[in-house]
Amino acid sequence: MQKQLQKITTDMQLEEHFLTLEKALLALYFHKNCTTKSLAYITNLPVPIVSAMKKEFAKQGWGKHSLTKKGQLAISQYFQLSGADAKLYLQLTTNDAFRTEWIKQNKSELNIIYETRPTADVAIDQAKCTVETALKRALLALDYTMLLNKRILCLGDDDFISIALAFILKKIAPHSTTQIVVLDIDRRILCMISEIAQKYELPIKTDYYNVQEPLPKTYAHHFDCVYTDTPYTLIGAQLFLSRAINALKPEAMRHVFFSYSKRSYQKQWQLQQSLHAMGFVIDSIKYDINTYEGAQILGATSSLFVLQTTDQMTPYIPNQRKFMRPIYTGEIERKSVVYQCINCQHSLTVGAHHQYTTIVQLQSSGCPICKNKKFLQIKRTVQKTQFQHALGHHILLELHDCDVALLKDVQRIKTIMSQAAHKAKATIVNEHFHHFSPHGVSGVVIIQESHLTIHTWPEYGYAAIDVFTCSSKLDLQEAVKHITEQFNAGNATQHYVHRGK
Structure with missing residues (x-):
């Protein structure tokens, strides 16, 4: 039956997956009768699409507003609904x-x-x-x-x-x-x-x-x-x-x-x-x-x-090898809390590498001096591991509606990108820019602190620019401001990414 549902999805050019058809069929099975409007509400689909879906169900012999015996049997077998509590x-x-x-x-x-x-x-x-x-x-x-x-x-x-x-x-x-x-x-x-x-x-x-x-x-x-x-x-x-x-x-x-x-x-x-x-x-x-x-x-x-999920799923962390970084709170944030017994004022530190790792354990055991189980929090400290600090700072700059003539001018682009590096107070190590035929420019300014890169699409009035540094002392926004102004961008957006964090 799944192949039939997949074919219906393809034939209807339905953006939604065949799982939406499953939801519709379950509704028809348990509700006994569904109007097009009520089924549209259940599936979150427009009425015209639901109407077309019902016609496809009818072609399969499953029924339209209510299921035929063939439809009931097919759905019961597909979902294994023998003995199902429809009312519940x-x-x-x-x-x-x-x-x-x-x-x-x-x-x-x-x-x-x-x-x-x-x-x-x-x-x-x-x-x-x-x-x-x-x-x-x-x-x-x-x-x-x-x-x-x-x-x-x-x-x-x-x-x-x-x-x-x-x-x-x-x-x-x-x-x-x-x-x-x-x-x-x-x-x-x-x-x-x-x-x-x-x-x-x-x-x-x-x-x-x-x-x-x-x-x-x-x-x-x-x-x-x-x-x-x-x-x-x-x-x-x-x-x-x-x-x-x-x-x-x-x-x-x-x-x-x-x-x-x-x-x-x-x-x-x-x-x-x-x-x-x-x-x-x-x-x-x-x-x-x-x-x-x-x-x-x-x-x-x-x-x-x-x-x-969508059709563009990408794991944030690849599945090829073991992940070595710490992932639990106790590994990343080493917390310790000093508690004082409200009866005898004896103080104890709770946390990793101490006798009691949690307050629950301390309360369960009781004060080692007087066995009292009530404590007052006195001091709390948190030490974060170095993984919490970004190794690099990366701005992805999108420039639309730019000066088209400028997007073709390799020498002018090289000048702008070099000036941007200077405005960020970076130290330039090397530069390389190339003009493609028939149009488009790619280039990189290597700086001691990392790099600035660009690629242009004059035919679309668009430039994609990366400004990246491993130094927190550079003024990246000054570089971004200069580039945006020089390219006379009608629409500029930027995405800030912490690298290595």
């Missing part, structure tokens, strides 16, 4: 009040399992989410048509999202062929999930994996969606998401449900720049889903990004 599916996907109540009623069933989770290992940025959070996250797979007849990866799973996914799956479609895989560095997590899966006959497979190693070929381009709650560092998030890209099937419209701690606006901007560079579309950001048990570093909450 509809209520969970269309009724927010029911969904909230259903979570409240069912979380007690999972509480027994979740209470047995291993203690959080803060050295690898673990923080256990609540049962309610796990169910809310798992239900997102249902919302985005990523639960039935799919392959789901939990990349790190101290939150036991795999258990919540399997729990919901058994309630809705007990005979589904959905496969859930857990990859984690913590063998305690893997062992416990494996035991639970075996005991309750859940479709979960577990395997040891250190995300700093390349993703094994067994799991490459294998999954429809990925769940991941990454380290609290930007580089940690970039690495986990890069591995997620490697794991997802190459077609567009796959999903990553990505949880990340709330950060400053500047750090959120850096994160979103990374998401854009990798090719993700941010479908939505959920601020009311993630809550954690005793996670002070997170403020007990985090954001959940629903990311959608």
Whole structure:
């Protein structure tokens, strides 16, 4: 059936992937009857496209506004819906009040399992989410048509999202062929999930994996969606998401449900720049889903990004070799906190390389002098590793609507670029510029601190310029200002990139 859906997508020249057709067919199956307008609302497609889609369904003999017996059988077999609870599916996907109540009623069933989770290992940025959070996250797979007849990866799973996914799956479609895989560095997590899966006959497979190693070929381009709650560092998030890209099937419209701690606006901007560079579309950001048990570093909450893949996915970090840089908070930001016992005033330092690495451990053990379990924070220090400092500063300058005659003048361009280097207070080492036939100029000014480069397209009135330095003392903006003015650009944009950070 998937080949038929792919052919319909091609025949319709549908920009959306065939997964949109799956969503439409599931709606027809569970709702029994769908008007064109209601199906357009469900699939987020324009009415004319939905109308054309229905005609294609009718050509296959599946039905138009409602499914034929042939259509019901085809969809039931494709999604393995034998014994499916249609009423529950509809209520969970269309009724927010029911969904909230259903979570409240069912979380007690999972509480027994979740209470047995291993203690959080803060050295690898673990923080256990609540049962309610796990169910809310798992239900997102249902919302985005990523639960039935799919392959789901939990990349790190101290939150036991795999258990919540399997729990919901058994309630809705007990005979589904959905496969859930857990990859984690913590063998305690893997062992416990494996035991639970075996005991309750859940479709979960577990395997040891250190995300700093390349993703094994067994799991490459294998999954429809990925769940991941990454380290609290930007580089940690970039690495986990890069591995997620490697794991997802190459077609567009796959999903990553990505949880990340709330950060400053500047750090959120850096994160979103990374998401854009990798090719993700941010479908939505959920601020009311993630809550954690005793996670002070997170403020007990985090954001959940629903990311959608495109045809231009590029991992931020390649999958060819082991990633050697530190990725966890404790490695990058070495924190130590001095606490004072409120009873006897005895002071202790908590942090890496100390007897107690977390305040939770100290509170559990109690003051070594009087056994009191209440403490007052006295002092907090943070030492960042050198990886936090950029090795280079890079401006990508885009100049549109420039003086066309100037874009062809190799000598004038050479002069402008040399002057720009001087204005930045750089030391010029060498210069080389070349005029191409019939038009276009490329050139480089090698400076002691790095380089300035240019390539022009006179036929488009456009110039692409790089200004790069490994010295924080140069005034790059003076160079950019001079270049922009001299080329008389009608439209200039620049992108600032920290290199080696």
